[in-house]
């Protein structure tokens with residue numbers, strides 16, 4: 282058996298196509314959606330993600346505003362840049378590229394974002410709304426990676442209701458909010474949130490109908506850990522740069538042999554990454570639409 286690929290590139294492209302008309306409608310009402318990005322330092326991974334976000338915006342008709350600070354930026358510099366983004370009228374939503382360089386406090390900076398401009402859904406107010414919102418439509422932005430994971434599964438009709446989901450990794454951007462999202466009414470999954478201190482991790486994963494691997498441990502999830510037919514989503518990525526050639530390679534958390542056992546496999550790259558970016562655009566558009574009716 283070979284797993285059906287959950288194609289994030291194709292699915293993200295469908296999501297983006299659906300946004301184009303909504304963006305034109307906003308512009309017709311005099312609202313120009315604009316995504317800001319705040320990047321601090323010169324981590325190559327972060328640079329490439331930010332570049333991707335600006336390309337996506339250009340593709341669908343969202344303006345984008347790029348603020349790059351040098352690695353030498355102080356916390357006061359970062360705070361000042363956040364204050365500027367909060368007050369810039371052309372910025373309808375923005376993100377702080379995480380992680381910030383060592384010496385900066387990611388959570389403290391996230392708290393300074395105007396929650397109505399929080400395109401990542403990571404401000405405590407918006408995370409709090411996700412905790413409160415067990416049912417009904419949420420009008421707060423959802424964290425992009427969890428939203429992208431659920432959207433990818435839905436578009437391939439992978440059953441979620443009542444299913445056992447094992448999330449490997451409890452990080453702020455993926456594992457923790459994903460548990461909250463999967464257990465909302467309507468999705469109704471049963472979630473086990475695992476982490477580095479979990480006893481018998483392979484046993485937990487073997488019980489799962491849906492496995493989300495978001496830890497950044499190369500090839501942690503092997504074929505013999507996976508229940509035949511399960512959906513496996515590879516989210517964690519480890520970037521290794523060859524010291525001699527300077528060439529970078531990306532290795533996911535899921536071993537390639539999982540494709541022989543799983544029913545569905547979201548690869549990495551070309552899986553959840555592009556979906557994350559598409560959901561960011563959705564958050565920007567949705568926030569702009571809400572500003573019309575408020």
Ligand SMILES: Nc1nc(=O)c2c([nH]1)NC[C@@H]1CN(c3ccc(C(=O)N[C@@H](CCC(=O)O)C(=O)O)cc3)C=[N+]21
Nearest residue numbers: 329330376377378379380401425550551552554555557
């Ligand atoms: N405030 C904040 N919000 C984020 O959403 C956020 C963040 N910080 N920090 C880092 C992680 C990581 N992340 C990715 C986004 C797109 C791809 C993506 O599109 N990847 C391509 C490959 C790109 C490549 O080659 O590097 C793919 O999977 O096909 C990957 C990872 C967003 N994150």
